[in-house]
Amino acid sequence: MNMKLFKMNFLKTNQLYLLTLLVSISFTLSSCGGSSSNYTEEEKVELTKGLITELKEVEQNKFKITDETVVENKEDSRIIATYLDGTLDTFTIDEVKVVESDSPQYYRRSGMSSVLMGGLMGYYLGRSFSSPPRSSAYADPKTYNRVNSTAGNTLNNTARRTTVRRPSRSSSGYGSGRSTRSYGG
Numbered sequence: 001m002n003m004k005l006f007k008m009n010f011l012k013t014n015q016l017y018l019l020t021l022l023v024s025i026s027f028t029l030s031s032c033g034g035s036s037s038n039y040t041e042e043e044k045v046e047l048t049k050g051l052i053t054e055l056k057e058v059e060q061n062k063f064k065i066t067d068e069t070v071v072e073n074k075e076d077s078r079i080i081a082t083y084l085d086g087t088l089d090t091f092t093i094d095e096v097k098v099v100e101s102d103s104p105q106y107y108r109r110s111g112m113s114s115v116l117m118g119g120l121m122g123y124y125l126g127r128s129f130s131s132p133p134r135s136s137a138y139a140d141p142k143t144y145n146r147v148n149s150t151a152g153n154t155l156n157n158t159a160r161r162t163t164v165r166r167p168s169r170s171s172s173g174y175g176s177g178r179s180t181r182s183y184g185g
Contacts, residue, residue: 040168045129046160050077053121060113064139
């Protein structure tokens with residue numbers, strides 16, 4: 001009888017130790033990076049095809065996109081602008097980056113950047129792929145719908161996607177935040 005009591009106490013004590021051990025292991029793993037929530041995954045999208053964007057000046061220095069067409073090579077990407085006086089201007093993606101400069105040779109191109117960023121060309125100029133094209137950048141809703149269902153779908157379907165996994169910015173733990181203390185001397 002005494003042996004039976006001893007065995008019951010021994011089992012209860014070991015169960016308590018085992019439970020304590022499991023809880024401490026759980027806390028240790030969650031605080032030492034054992035959790036996948038310490039990482040964020042981000043999708044990187046690289047366009048594999050090029051784009052020709054056609055713009056029309058509707059008022060002085062105010063442009064609207066009239067068409068966007070996919071081309072096989074990114075290097076063949078162009079912007080074709082038609083001005084109020086009927087003049088045509090063609091330039092590359094690299095040239096669009098100086099459009100907003102104060103140089104007199106680019107005066108006629110001023111006002112294009114925001115429209116280009118609002119269309120599919122914006123993806124080539126650094127706009128996030130999580131941000132869809134703006135309908136206000138296009139000449140009319142019919143153009144917006146047509147371009148996005150043709151060129152937009154082609155660019156999306158042919159883009160190269162990779163997933164990048166990075167450590168997330170934690171808000172707790174040693175050295176994880178900025179000091180709120182300052183040194184005033």
